[in-house]
Amino acid sequence: MEEYTMNALSYNTERAQLHIQEYGRNVQNMINYAKKIESREERNLAARAIIDVMGQLNPHLRDVEDYTHKLWTHMYIMSNFEIDVDSPYEIPEPESLSERPKIMNYPRNKSKYGHFGFYAEKMIEEASENEDVEEQEYLTELLANLLKKNYLTFHTQNVENSAITSHLKELSGGKLKLTDISLLKPTNTILKQVGVAPKKPIKKHKQKKRRK
Known part of the structure; x- marks a missing residue:
């Protein structure tokens, strides 16, 4: 019994790093499991169930425009873009999510006398x-x-x-x-x-x- 308990316990430092911590370890484990389901039909059902759970855990995303699209994107990120399911949205490219935002050009208006404006x-x-x-x-x-x-x-x-x-x-x-x-x-x-x-x-x- 003691041996089983020691093997069953695992520390956070020994676990794989969470891609998006807001969803927690359980959702990450669900996605990891769904990736391994051989039946595509069952894998799709699992993915939709996971999306529902993610929406319930983060109700504030409902205020975000097209929040369902955001949830699917998060699931792909958490699966390291390895989950093969039929998404209702275009599958994002990892490179596009890591791109830096373009630098905005601010107007530089010069005045003859700075104190006047x-x-x-x-x-x-x-x-x-x-x-x-x-x-x-x-x-x-x-x-x-x-x-x-x-x-x-x-x-x-x-x-x-x-x-x-x-x-x-x-x-x-x-x-x-x-x-x-x-x-x-x-x-x-x-x-x-x-x-x-x-x-x-x-x-x-x-x-x-x-x-x-």
Whole structure:
């Protein structure tokens, strides 16, 4: 009895590695057994029964599009692509599952002044083409404040209004000119809007003269 028990016991370290651990050792053993069934009809019945068990063990896969297809793919992976059954889906190639995803090309938009941002400069370009004088004046004020806001978001320090209007004129090719700089919001107001505390000026302490 003792000899039988020792032979029957097996440790995980001695067992074959699971291909997909989520399904557990029992499902892996069922697939290993199904591979050896000589009758194709019985092997197909066993495969469908295994698919049902796999679906019950992983109900979250029901939320995945075409989850049944996913289960069949998992069964092939767990069988090391050695199970010969009539699948309702095309049998996947092992190489296709190991391919690395293609690298996506991200747009690399360059802006002349990084602190203003590409889209702000794009808006300036489009606004400069607006032929409606009244609307262009409105857009000029709006974009000038946007430039100042974007600048302070990155630098969190004061910037001369004349510098903002100068950049706006430059980026628009001289078409957008804000003559009244009082239309620009105060620096402290913008910093509060973007959630940045304005920097306090450093006080210079006067050195006391030593008595001789």
